[in-house]
Amino acid sequence: EAGVTQSPTHLIKTRGQQVTLRCSPISGHTSVYWYQQALGLGLQFLLWYDEGEERNRGNFPPRFSGRQFPNYSSELNVNALELEDSALYLCASSLANYGYTFGSGTRLTVV
Amino acid sequence: TQLLEQSPQFLSIQEGENLTVYCNSSSVFSSLQWYRQEPGEGPVLLVTVVTGGEVKKLKRLTFQFGDARKDSSLHITAAQPGDTGLYLCAGANNDMRFGAGTRLTVKP
Numbered sequence: 001e002a003g004v005t006q007s008p009t010h011l012i013k014t015r016g017q018q019v020t021l022r023c024s025p026i027s028g029h030t031s032v033y034w035y036q037q038a039l040g041l042g043l044q045f046l047l048w049y050d051e052g053e054e055r056n057r058g059n060f061p062p063r064f065s066g067r068q069f070p071n072y073s074s075e076l077n078v079n080a081l082e083l084e085d086s087a088l089y090l091c092a093s094s095l096a097n098y099g100y101t102f103g104s105g106t107r108l109t110v111v
Numbered sequence: 112t113q114l115l116e117q118s119p120q121f122l123s124i125q126e127g128e129n130l131t132v133y134c135n136s137s138s139v140f141s142s143l144q145w146y147r148q149e150p151g152e153g154p155v156l157l158v159t160v161v162t163g164g165e166v167k168k169l170k171r172l173t174f175q176f177g178d179a180r181k182d183s184s185l186h187i188t189a190a191q192p193g194d195t196g197l198y199l200c201a202g203a204n205n206d207m208r209f210g211a212g213t214r215l216t217v218k219p
Contacts, residue, residue, distance in 0.1 A: 004153070033207065042211030043154070043199065056206050090153050099144050100207060102153030 006103035025093030115210035134200030
């Protein structure tokens with residue numbers, strides 16, 4: 001069984017640009033979660049999608065947005081990139097809130 | 112401010128030593144998970160605890176959930192270099208919130 005897959009693995013963008021990150025959950029998992037892991041700050045909750053709907057949102061500005069598709073895959077979009085957006089972006093999926101399976105993440109560097 | 116506070120932040124020990132790391136919060140959680148993360152990878156789930164006072168053992172790792180379901184501890188017996196990594200606790204209610212982690216280094 002394939003795990004959670006994320007693409008791309010690495011990305012370099014210029015300040016002010018826009019980026020789209022992608023996540024495919026484990027087959028059968030309907031919930032997808034996005035986290036930002038900046039250096040030394042732990043995992044910060046970004047977004048939770050379930051059955052195509054946004055269920056909850058962390059304390060991030062509106063330029064962080066996303067969506068979930070009918071096949072439960074998900075995209076995270078970040079507009080007007082800032083230097084402090086440089087981080088590892090992790091996607092996780094679950095069936096219920098008993099534990100997440102994470103992807104390996106997308107390392108975003110904003111220069 | 113982190114919802115979950117983990118301590119210590121860093122821990123460096125010799126192979127064979129025992130250690131305990133802590134995860135504390137003022138919030139009550141429906142469940143709590145522990146994860147281990149290695150560089151360049153996503154966190155991997157170690158255990159889920161649900162009931163207050165619950166103790167779970169996974170080989171040399173012992174996990175305990177506080178009676179009030181606000182805190183947890185992870186005890187490792189006879190640590191090995193393979194235990195090196197970032198240990199994260201996460202509390203679940205409507206979603207999952209993570210602590211900043213304990214970075215453990217076990218030296219041979």
